[in-house]
Amino acid sequence: MPKTAITPDDFASLYEGFTAPVSRFDCGRKCAPLNGGEPVCCSTQNAVPVVHKVEFELLKGRSDLWSKFTPYDYATRQIVAELTSDCMAIHCKGARHCERDNRTIACRGFPFYPYLTRERQFVGIGTYWVFEDRCWMMSNLEIVDRAFVEQFIATYEALFVKDGSEFTTYVDFSASARRVYSRWKREIPLLGRAGELLVVEPSTGTIRLGRKKDFPKARPFTSEKEYRAAIKEAGGEVPNQGLRAV
Ligand code: SF4
Numbered sequence: 001m002p003k004t005a006i007t008p009d010d011f012a013s014l015y016e017g018f019t020a021p022v023s024r025f026d027c028g029r030k031c032a033p034l035n036g037g038e039p040v041c042c043s044t045q046n047a048v049p050v051v052h053k054v055e056f057e058l059l060k061g062r063s064d065l066w067s068k069f070t071p072y073d074y075a076t077r078q079i080v081a082e083l084t085s086d087c088m089a090i091h092c093k094g095a096r097h098c099e100r101d102n103r104t105i106a107c108r109g110f111p112f113y114p115y116l117t118r119e120r121q122f123v124g125i126g127t128y129w130v131f132e133d134r135c136w137m138m139s140n141l142e143i144v145d146r147a148f149v150e151q152f153i154a155t156y157e158a159l160f161v162k163d164g165s166e167f168t169t170y171v172d173f174s175a176s177a178r179r180v181y182s183r184w185k186r187e188i189p190l191l192g193r194a195g196e197l198l199v200v201e202p203s204t205g206t207i208r209l210g211r212k213k214d215f216p217k218a219r220p221f222t223s224e225k226e227y228r229a230a231i232k233e234a235g236g237e238v239p240n241q242g243l244r245a246v
């Protein structure tokens, strides 16, 4: 795919087409008690947002919500050191100051990434597996809205046309997913382009339609007891309705 010069205006139009929430459920209420009261994906202790430098240019012109991220330990120095020259790490003022219209593509899409097959087909969206022990949403994929999946896919398809390096990044990332899950001897859960559950056999890349029992559940989201114990250990407060999506 040829590399074209992506502009701040391109990101502005991508933002306009990617407004759907992951689900109608405010999932931050479920993970924040495990994370000092802040949603896991909104604190750089957990997830450092990485953006295209052009995306930061757009955001800087629209808001003072974001600034350049300064690494504070070995792990975050590694993240910054491994960035490609057109990307940068940034951080926002925190969940209490969130501005919905000025969220990055990464914020809008979390906890998902575009999954590409070995044949480079964009068949669905996978989850950032390193967060499975903290992100409640990843253990509740059955409530992800179809509108979200469709907007996610349309956004990344448009992005891939504008910026071929993004496409290559996710071709490589999807290959890493297959390696990691293959090592774990686990199947990869995906949401297909119409929001359906798909399951990838990682060593062959074969994809089948998932069944209800294939929806992944990771600890501590496997049982009410596990969840409550994890919140207790983190010093948080159990939300109303506990683990359940109600
Ligand atoms: S997407 Fe995951 S990490 Fe982010 S707020 Fe929802 S449950 Fe928490």
Ligand code: SF4
Pocket: 041, 042, 043, 092, 093, 094, 095, 096, 097, 098, 099, 102, 103, 104, 107
């Ligand atoms: S902009 Fe909003 S969604 Fe994005 S990291 Fe900050 S608080 Fe979270």
